[in-house]
Amino acid sequence: MLELKHIEKYYNQGTVNEMCLFDDFSLTINQGEFVSVVGSNGSGKTSMLNLICGSIPLDGGRILINGKDITKMPEFKRQRTIGRVYQNPAVGTCPNMTILENMSMADTKGKPFNLRWGTDRQRITHYRELLSSLGLGLEDKLDVKVGVLSGGQRQAMALLMSTMTPIEFLILDEHTAALDPKTAETIMELTGKIVKEKNLTAIMVTHNLRYAVEYGNRLLMMHQGQTVLDCSGDEKTSLRVEDLLEQFNAISIECGN
Numbered sequence: 157m158l159e160l161k162h163i164e165k166y167y168n169q170g171t172v173n174e175m176c177l178f179d180d181f182s183l184t185i186n187q188g189e190f191v192s193v194v195g196s197n198g199s200g201k202t203s204m205l206n207l208i209c210g211s212i213p214l215d216g217g218r219i220l221i222n223g224k225d226i227t228k229m230p231e232f233k234r235q236r237t238i239g240r241v242y243q244n245p246a247v248g249t250c251p252n253m254t255i256l257e258n259m260s261m262a263d264t265k266g267k268p269f270n271l272r273w274g275t276d277r278q279r280i281t282h283y284r285e286l287l288s289s290l291g292l293g294l295e296d297k298l299d300v301k302v303g304v305l306s307g308g309q310r311q312a313m314a315l316l317m318s319t320m321t322p323i324e325f326l327i328l329d330e331h332t333a334a335l336d337p338k339t340a341e342t343i344m345e346l347t348g349k350i351v352k353e354k355n356l357t358a359i360m361v362t363h364n365l366r367y368a369v370e371y372g373n374r375l376l377m378m379h380q381g382q383t384v385l386d387c388s389g390d391e392k393t394s395l396r397v398e399d400l401l402e403q404f405n406a407i408s409i410e411c412g413n
Contacts, residue, residue, distance in 0.1 A: 157184065157185065157186055157220075157221070157223075158183075158184070158185040158208070158219075158220070158221055158325060158357070159182075159183075159184050159185075159218075159219070159220040159221075160181065160182055160183040160207070160208070160217065160219055161182055161217055161218045161219070161220065162180050162181070162182055162216065162217040162218070163178045163181040163182065163207065163214060163216065163217035163219075164176075164178055164180065164181075164215045164216030164217055165177045165178040165203060165207065165212075165214060165215050165216075166215050176381070177203055177381045178203070178204075178207075178381045179381065180217075181200075181217075181381055181382065181383075182217075183383065185357060185359065185374075186357075187357055188355060188356075188357055189357055189358075189372075189373060189374050189388075190351050190356075190357075190358045190360070190371065190372035190373050190374070191358065191359045191360065191372055191374045191375070191376060192360050192362060192367070192368035192369075192371060192374070192376070193359060193360065193361045193362070193368075193375075193376045193377075193378060194361075194363070194365060194368045194375070194377050194378070194400065195376075195377055195378035195379055196379065196404070196407065198380075199378040199379050199381070200378050200380070200382075201361045201378055202329060202361060204378075205240075205327050205329050205359065205361060207219065208238070208325075209231060209234055209235070209238055210226075210229060210230060210231035210233075210234045211231055214227060221237070221324065221325075235265070236321075237324045237325065238323060238324065238325045238326075238327060239319050239325070239326045239327065240318060240326075240327040240328075240329065241311070241314050241315050241318050241328050241329065241331040242314070242331065243329055243331060243334055244334060245307040245308070245310040245311040245314065245334060246310065247314075248310070248311070248314025248315075248317065248318065249302045249310050249313055249314055249317070250302060251301065251302050251303030252301060253301065254298065254299050254300060254301055254302070255287070255294060255297055255299075255302055255313070256280065256283065256298040256299065258302050258313065259279075259286070259287075259298075259320070260279070260283075261317075262316075262317035262320045263283075265320070265321045280298070283295075284298070286316060286320070287313075289316075290312045290316060290346060292308075292309055292312055294309060294312075294313065307335055307339070308335050308336075308339030308342060308343065311331060311332075311334075312342070312343060312346060314331075315331070315343065315346060315350065316346075319350055319356070323356070325356070325357050325358070326356045326357070326358040326359075327358075327359055328347065328359065328360035328361065328362075329361050330361050330362055330363065331343065331347070331360075332344060332364065332367070333362075333363060333364075340364075344371060347371070348371055358372070360372065365397045365400045365401065366397055368400065369395050369397055369400065372392075373388055373389070373392060374387070374388035374392060375387050375392050375395060379407050384403070384407070385403060
């Protein structure tokens with residue numbers, strides 16, 4: 157279970173441009189939930205993910221995972237139990253290393269480094285099986301450098317690599333936004349499959365309202381650092397894209413747009 161308790165976050169604090177994004181914001185995400193998060197630009201979606209992952213510091217409040225306070229835990233330690241896939245396909249992989257080397261690197265996440273070969277040849281068959289599950293033919297390109305792959309292939313690899321070691325949470329930060337529609341559909345299908353098979357707790361920020369409706373068992377809409385819609389169960393199942401658009405329009409009118 158992930159708990160955000162009374163979170164406070166300011167930007168440009170102490171300057172004329174000071175802006176309070178989160179003021180006493182709290183959120184609980186239960187084990188096994190797949191949460192889709194939508195909201196307008198500046199609503200706090202990505203900042204929330206950054207706070208959870210430790211990419212930016214809190215100004216107040218606490219973050220707990222399964223009752224353990226991780227508020228002051230550095231980002232690299234949180235990554236041992238949190239997998240993250242970014243919007244930019246180039247971020248989650250190393251372009252100058254081969255597919256095999258990337259897979260090997262992801263396979264050793266959280267493990268101690270010793271004086272040994274960086275690539276364990278005995279694991280190649282395992283890597284081929286994992287890559288084969290993507291259906292992109294990457295299992296036959298182990299010696300190809302990742303930098304020459306398409307954005308969709310790299311994002312599929314990033315998704316796979318982020319879940320190769322045991323993790324408690326999967327963070328998806330608009331991970332289909334930079335892809336063409338067909339490739340985005342493929343990545344979303346892979347996402348749903350991986351989350352289900354590994355029984356992961358996942359948080360997906362997306363601007364695609366259809367994905368938000370079709371995927372996951374809980375949906376949050378954020379606005380100005382607050383949750384303005386939180387639905388799950390039958391309410392989430394019956395939710396339509398038109399319902400979300402109506403909410404967005406209401407907020408837009410409220411803001412004077």
